[in-house]
Amino acid sequence: MTEDTRTSKQPTLQINLGGLVMKNPVTVGSGTFAYGEEYHQYFDVSRLGAVTVKSLSLEPRPGNKPPRLVETPAGMLNAIGLQNVGLDAYLREKMPFLRAHGCTIIGNIYGHNPEEYAELARRLEAEGGADAIEANLSCPNVHDAKNARGCQLVAQDPALVRRYTETIRNATGLPLFVKLSPNVIDIAESALAAEAGGANAVSLVNTLTGMGIDPETRRPMLSNIVGGLSGPAIRPVAVKLVWDAARAIQIPIIGMGGICNASDAMQFILAGATAVAVGSYTFRQPDAAIRVIDGLEDYCARHHVERITQLVGGMQL
Amino acid sequence: MPRIEDCEVHLNQEVAEDHYRMVVHAPGIAGEARAGQFCMIEVQEGLYPFLRRPMSFERIYPDSLSILYKVEGKGTRMMSRFSPGQTISIQGPLGKPFPLDPHHDRHILVAGGIGVAPFPALAEAIIGTLGRTPEVILAARSENHLLCEDEFHEMGCTVHLATDDGSAGDKAFASEVLRRLNPGPGAMVYCCGPMVMMKATQRVCSDLGLPCLASLEAEMACGDGVCLGCVVPTVTDREAGSSVRVCHDGPVFDAGLIDWDGV
Ligand SMILES: Cc1cc2nc3c(=O)[nH]c(=O)nc-3n(C[C@H](O)[C@H](O)[C@H](O)COP(=O)(O)OP(=O)(O)OC[C@H]3O[C@@H](n4cnc5c(N)ncnc54)[C@H](O)[C@@H]3O)c2cc1C
Ligand SMILES: Cc1cc2nc3c(=O)[nH]c(=O)nc-3n(C[C@H](O)[C@H](O)[C@H](O)COP(=O)(O)O)c2cc1C
Ligand code: FES
Numbered sequence: 001m002t003e004d005t006r007t008s009k010q011p012t013l014q015i016n017l018g019g020l021v022m023k024n025p026v027t028v029g030s031g032t033f034a035y036g037e038e039y040h041q042y043f044d045v046s047r048l049g050a051v052t053v054k055s056l057s058l059e060p061r062p063g064n065k066p067p068r069l070v071e072t073p074a075g076m077l078n079a080i081g082l083q084n085v086g087l088d089a090y091l092r093e094k095m096p097f098l099r100a101h102g103c104t105i106i107g108n109i110y111g112h113n114p115e116e117y118a119e120l121a122r123r124l125e126a127e128g129g130a131d132a133i134e135a136n137l138s139c140p141n142v143h144d145a146k147n148a149r150g151c152q153l154v155a156q157d158p159a160l161v162r163r164y165t166e167t168i169r170n171a172t173g174l175p176l177f178v179k180l181s182p183n184v185i186d187i188a189e190s191a192l193a194a195e196a197g198g199a200n201a202v203s204l205v206n207t208l209t210g211m212g213i214d215p216e217t218r219r220p221m222l223s224n225i226v227g228g229l230s231g232p233a234i235r236p237v238a239v240k241l242v243w244d245a246a247r248a249i250q251i252p253i254i255g256m257g258g259i260c261n262a263s264d265a266m267q268f269i270l271a272g273a274t275a276v277a278v279g280s281y282t283f284r285q286p287d288a289a290i291r292v293i294d295g296l297e298d299y300c301a302r303h304h305v306e307r308i309t310q311l312v313g314g315m316q317l
Numbered sequence: 318m319p320r321i322e323d324c325e326v327h328l329n330q331e332v333a334e335d336h337y338r339m340v341v342h343a344p345g346i347a348g349e350a351r352a353g354q355f356c357m358i359e360v361q362e363g364l365y366p367f368l369r370r371p372m373s374f375e376r377i378y379p380d381s382l383s384i385l386y387k388v389e390g391k392g393t394r395m396m397s398r399f400s401p402g403q404t405i406s407i408q409g410p411l412g413k414p415f416p417l418d419p420h421h422d423r424h425i426l427v428a429g430g431i432g433v434a435p436f437p438a439l440a441e442a443i444i445g446t447l448g449r450t451p452e453v454i455l456a457a458r459s460e461n462h463l464l465c466e467d468e469f470h471e472m473g474c475t476v477h478l479a480t481d482d483g484s485a486g487d488k489a490f491a492s493e494v495l496r497r498l499n500p501g502p503g504a505m506v507y508c509c510g511p512m513v514m515m516k517a518t519q520r521v522c523s524d525l526g527l528p529c530l531a532s533l534e535a536e537m538a539c540g541d542g543v544c545l546g547c548v549v550p551t552v553t554d555r556e557a558g559s560s561v562r563v564c565h566d567g568p569v570f571d572a573g574l575i576d577w578d579g580v
Contacts, residue, residue: 031544031545032543032544033543034542034543038539038541038542038543038565039541039543041318041319041541042319042320042321062557062558062559062560063545063548063558063560065550065558065579066535066547066548066549066550066560066580067535067536068545068546068547068548069536069537069538069544069546069547070536071366071367071368071536071538072367073364073365073367074364074365074367075367076367076368076538078538078544078546080544080545080546083545083548083560231364231367232364232367260364280367280538282539282543283368283369283538283539283540283543283544284359284367284368284369285321286321286408286541287321
């Protein structure tokens with residue numbers, strides 16, 4: 001088959017995500033793929049539209065005490081506490097691998113205040129550590145967030161979302177994505193705040209807060225007591241939040257929450273997501289994101305759709 | 318390199334109450350697996366249980382693997398219903414194997430309950446690679462929970478039995494049996510079992526000035542060092558909260574490295 005006939009038949013999966021060109025709309029959830037190296041043992045990670053790295057902070061973080069994980073029906077609760085190697089070690093030891101393999105990198109960042117986020121974004125841009133920035137304003141597992149209870153997130157206050165976004169916006173010319181929390185009354189308000197602050201896209205959703213109690217010991221199942229729920233259990237909630245946000249904002253959406261296969265991914269796309277991320281399911285099936293890419297291509301071919309972007313927000317009412 | 322392999326179940330038999338031995342055809346994984354490493358087994362195609370279950374290699378054959386497991390909850394119960402001929406998905410080999418150090422003249426394997434699971438493969442490796450015959454302290458709740466005794470005897474190992482209720486061997490904990498053996502310098506201790514048992518074994522080893530390797534357990538999501546869910550605290554740099562990943566940095570650790578009070 002010549003290249004020409006191939007491309008004329010092959011649907012185009014390429015997207016432009018708020019200025020970040022991706023060869024397909026599939027990335028991975030921050031924190032479910034580390035920095036790419038481990039899963040490269042199972043498949044070529046450069047096939048992904050982008051690799052989203054584990055949240056990076058200026059200094060390394062040790063994370064929470066164990067136990068940090070508990071399985072739940074069709075999902076899991078985690079309270080990792082943003083353990084990460086820190087920006088310097090990332091740039092020195094992790095990023096070169098991703099660059100050597102030609103990966104598009106979404107640099108997910110976490111800071112204690114807007115200035116730290118800005119500094120992270122600035123340095124990632126200056127040192128070639130990322131092709132886009134994803135600001136995690138919504139991790140439920142850190143006690144040093146806004147208050148000591150670990151349950152109030154920046155993403156839960158639209159005014160803060162806007163202020164944080166503006167500060168990061170002023171620090172970087174890279175495409176800026178803001179990752180929001182599902183634990184809000186009105187997701188449209190959060191998304192509008194990110195848009196007003198200058199975000200180029202929003203990531204929906206981070207984990208839902210949850211907890212588990214062992215009835216025998218009467219103790220919390222996680223040392224942090226509360227954690228974040230992910231996996232297929234949250235998918236219907238996440239699809240609905242994407243749909244709500246999509247009707248309110250002009251900027252694109254990266255949809256995630258329980259995606260296991262291409263049909264799951266299509267729900268997010270039809271609800272209004274331009275890109276999707278595969279998260280926890282990768283733990284079960286390391287090449288899940290690749291299967292989603294292949295499945296989306298197949299979906300487009302079956303439905304005679306030339307470009308995947310034609311399907312964004314395409315739910316038929 | 319780890320891989321995901323569709324494996325045919327050859328055999329899945331109850332060997333003691335709630336304990337099963339499963340043999341699967343897994344030429345890819347078996348070809349690379351070494352004693353102390355583990356695999357992640359998909360217990361069913363649906364989404365609950367959501368995660369794979371970590372299991373050690375009891376024996377490693379040229380193109381198959383044997384898994385010895387205890388029914389603990391829903392996942393292992395589903396495993397107990399696998400039937401011969403069925404195909405299951407296994408990911409592995411994962412983690413670091415037991416280091417085999419030729420400088421020791423005595424190798425003592427201390428097993429508590431189902432913690433014996435990785436030891437038949439280890440005994441075989443010590444015999445095959447180091448040309449030494451290990452001895453085994455086999456401890457369990459009661460006589461009918463003592464596993465693999467015959468296997469160790471067949472390999473020529475001396476086996477010291479201990480039970481909590483005295484129904485077989487000494488009525489003692491494994492660590493007490495080890496202390497009574499009072500092995501001299503040059504011995505190497507390997508332990509696997511409940512956390513309290515490994516902690517006690519480490520204490521005995523540190524009293525006797527012996528090195529001790531422990532094979533740890535933790536709840537796991539990825540098994541590949543990615544999620545950071547399976548960490549245990551270490552004694553190095555306690556202030557900084559340093560920890561190791563059981564799946565990737567272990568599951569076998571120098572027991573002196575682990576902060577047993579924080580586990
Ligand atoms: C590296 C490693 C190797 C292992 N090798 C073996 C083996 O060879 N044979 C064997 O019988 N078991 C082994 N285990 C333990 C085994 O993985 C658990 O017993 C199993 O995952 C429980 O699953 P379940 O669905 O039956 O239990 P669940 O219904 O999920 O839980 C039942 C109980 O088991 C505990 N549990 C759940 N997951 C784990 C876990 N990963 N480790 C320890 N306890 C857990 C829970 O806290 C709960 O108390 C190993 C664990 C690890 C980490
Ligand atoms: C173990 C684990 C760690 C995570 N760590 C991060 C993180 O560091 N930063 C972040 O923005 N999101 C983090 N997330 C959230 C995921 O990126 C994703 O938003 C969420 O899990 C929903 O997708 P899923 O249901 O497909 O997993 C983490 C999720 C899990 C399960
Ligand atoms: S189980 Fe994921 S890091 Fe160990």
